[in-house]
Amino acid sequence: MTNETILSIEKLNISVKKNKIIKNLSLSFYKNKVTAIMGPSGCGKTTLIRSLNRMHDLDKSFKVKGNISFGNTNLLKADPILVRQQIGMVFQRPNPFPNMSIYENVLAGYILNGIKLSKEEKDNIVDINLKKVGLYDEVSDNIHRKGSHLSGGQQQRLCIARTLAMKPKVLLLDEPTSALDPKATTRIENLINELKNEVSIIMVTHNIEQASRVSDYTAFLYLGDLIEYDTTETIFTVPKDKRTEEYLSRKYG
Numbered sequence: 045m046t047n048e049t050i051l052s053i054e055k056l057n058i059s060v061k062k063n064k065i066i067k068n069l070s071l072s073f074y075k076n077k078v079t080a081i082m083g084p085s086g087c088g089k090t091t092l093i094r095s096l097n098r099m100h101d102l103d104k105s106f107k108v109k110g111n112i113s114f115g116n117t118n119l120l121k122a123d124p125i126l127v128r129q130q131i132g133m134v135f136q137r138p139n140p141f142p143n144m145s146i147y148e149n150v151l152a153g154y155i156l157n158g159i160k161l162s163k164e165e166k167d168n169i170v171d172i173n174l175k176k177v178g179l180y181d182e183v184s185d186n187i188h189r190k191g192s193h194l195s196g197g198q199q200q201r202l203c204i205a206r207t208l209a210m211k212p213k214v215l216l217l218d219e220p221t222s223a224l225d226p227k228a229t230t231r232i233e234n235l236i237n238e239l240k241n242e243v244s245i246i247m248v249t250h251n252i253e254q255a256s257r258v259s260d261y262t263a264f265l266y267l268g269d270l271i272e273y274d275t276t277e278t279i280f281t282v283p284k285d286k287r288t289e290e291y292l293s294r295k296y297g
């Protein structure tokens with residue numbers, strides 16, 4: 045089976061001052077697949093996925109070089125607002141806007157970008173996206189309450205709904221369950237499985253079991269280098285590099 049490429053990174057280098065964080069990294073992500081970015085703490089996972097969302101525009105100490113192809117455009121040269129609509133990001137800690145209701149949180153991408161919608165369009169977007177993340181039944185009676193009343197797992201699903209509402213082609217998740225209990229984690233993992241039919245997912249995790257449960261492909265990063273990238277099955281059963289093997293057997297954190 046051949047895979048369609050959704051995003052292609054070529055010779056990506058990211059540094060802060062003299063510190064090289066991502067070193068000449070090239071890899072392609074595939075459409076409607078879940079790719080896990082795995083590796084020990086501090087190896088550059090967050091830095092890598094932030095570059096896919098142009099987050100480094102907000103911090104000028106980062107120098108980003110290389111090419112990230114998305115269709116015919118180089119993401120690093122495109123309009124960051126458009127990039128963020130196409131490539132949505134959900135962060136490690138659930139962060140619904142505290143001054144917005146659940147309803148407004150789902151619509152936040154539209155509200156913050158000044159995109160006008162009719163009441164009917166808004167209701168529709170909110171319903172569809174709350175249903176997608178399995179929150180609809182849990183919150184439909186309280187949709188105008190603040191999102192901050194929800195449990196951690198519900199807040200994270202609300203943040204996923206907010207991102208999906210912009211209809212991104214790619215969903216970036218940075219350790220989306222690291223602040224959640226096991227039950228809430230399972231719900232998010234099941235959700236990731238359902239969502240890959242409509243969006244390509246790139247997920248950072250340092251949870252080895254999580255990568256093996258939910259991803260189709262796994263990239264293993266170590267000190268800013270891409271050590272190995274293959275199907276998750278291959279990485280977990282026959283890793284080629286000793287460092288991957290050692291990481292999987294938990295020789296280092």
Ligand SMILES: Nc1ncnc2c1ncn2[C@@H]1O[C@H](COP(=O)(O)OP(=O)(O)O)[C@@H](O)[C@H]1O
Pocket residue numbers: 060063065083084085086087088089090091092
């Ligand atoms: N704002 C920053 N300024 C300087 N160094 C940073 C900054 N953010 C991250 N780093 C450094 O970049 C490296 C990779 O960090 P990060 O991408 O957060 O790793 P990971 O997500 O894999 O834990 C670390 O050595 C970290 O200290």
Ligand SMILES: [Mg+2]
Pocket residue numbers: 089090091
């Ligand atoms: Mg990180």
